[in-house]
Amino acid sequence: GSTNPERSAIKQIGSGRFGVTTEYLVNADVLQIKMAQGAKPGEGGYLPGHKVDATVAKTRHSTPGVDLISPPPHHDIYSIEDLEQLIYDLKNVNPEADVSVKLASEFGVGTVAAGVAKARADHITISGFDGGTGAAPLTSVKHAGSPWEIGLAETQQTLVRNGLRSRIALQVDGGLKTGRDVVIGALLGADEFGFATAPLIAVGCVMTRKCHLNTCPVGVATQDPVLRKRFKGTPEHVVNYFFFVAEEVREILASLGARRLDDIIGSSDLLDRDGMIEHWKARGLDFSKIFRKVEALKEATYWTERQNHPIDDILDRRLIEKAKLALETKVPVAFEAA
Known part of the structure; x- marks a missing residue:
């Protein structure tokens, strides 16, 4: 456990990301390497200069007023070997922390995830093309990447087929909102679920999509002290939201005859697909690859063991x-x- 409960439990590492120091790395429970920026593949991590005040600049070891952006291609990760070295280095700096790798849901992401698992990541996040903050440029919002369901299904099948799944905590994110989303994610192979937009709205975000302008009317995404006074969110709002999500998950699990989420992870055969496949819009589309279930022992289909770090x-x-x-x-x- 940490001595400072107010610190961020998850710290992100991207190439050219400012302020990634040893102190930053040791104060974390999870170190997440970003192979996909923000919620989308492509550019991301952009903070306009006018939002970089003295506090932000000091934290990021930069200069007030200067734009901060992680360059779009990750110039320091050319290969899986480079990634393996980075994971190894991070593990040495903070052996207690899990190392996570964030991948964008795109066609072929399963093969990349298999390489990441072999490079000894503890955790993989598959990030879908929905969700994300309201500040991303329009070019980054539409048609970048694929739905989380497709990337997750491919990743689960590839990892199980290669005997790598049990040592990876597999997380999915990208616009998850309800308990139903969580159960579908589990059936397609996820151990964990990333929520950001929905809880953000629970604390008062009204999606004016002005995060980059420093004019957030509800005081969430701003450094302006006057606007920040308007923030009315409380932790209880988020807790309450998650209670409702958890309650819906419980109800759906009961309807499936399951007691625990672990029991249904990777059980894609439980997904009811008839209604969808019979719909007139689905004519001519082949969904068999998404629903395919790779035959394996139950232990080999979800996270049951730790990675072996040398x-x-x-x-x-x-x-x-x-x-x-x-x-x-x-x-x-x-x-x-x-």
Whole structure:
């Protein structure tokens, strides 16, 4: 557990992302590498200069008034090997934290996810083309990526087929709103579910889509002290929303005859598809690949084991152990190591 409950539990790492320091990394429970920016593939993480005040600039090790943006292609991740090295480095900085990799739901994402699992990520997020903040440019909002259902189904099937699924916590996000969304996500293979837009609305966001202008009328996405006074949200609003989501999940699970969410993860055969396939708009479309269930033991279809990270006997740990006296009590130590 952390000594500071007010810190962000999940810290994101993208290339060119400002302020990613050792201190930033050790104060986290999850370190998420962004292979897909924001809610969309392509550009993201953009903060216009006029929103970069003294506090933001100090936090991000930058200069007030200067735009902050993560460059669209991740120039430091050319290959799965580069990603593996980054995961290894992050694990060394903060062995307690899980390393997550965020992927955009696109055709072929399953193959990428298999590589990410082999690179020893603890957690993979498949992010659909819906959801996201109201500040993304229009070019990033429409037709970028694919629905989360398609990317998730492909990822689940690919990981199970390659015997990689059990060591990955698989999360899905992208405009999830209801308990029904959660159950469909679980049936398609997700262990975890990312909610952002809906709880944001629960605390008072009214989707004026002005996040980038610093003029948010309800004081959510702004650094302006006058506007921030208007913020009326409370944690209870979010808690209440999630109680309703959880209640709906319970009801649907009961109707499926299941006691726990774990029992239905990856059970795509439980999805009722007749009504959809018979609809006139679905004529000529083949959905069989989305609903396919790869035959495997139940244990191999959801997250049941930890990734094995080769960080137990590295040189750093031996050096820290031997230098402990110097680090803690400033008593000089001398030793040789190879």
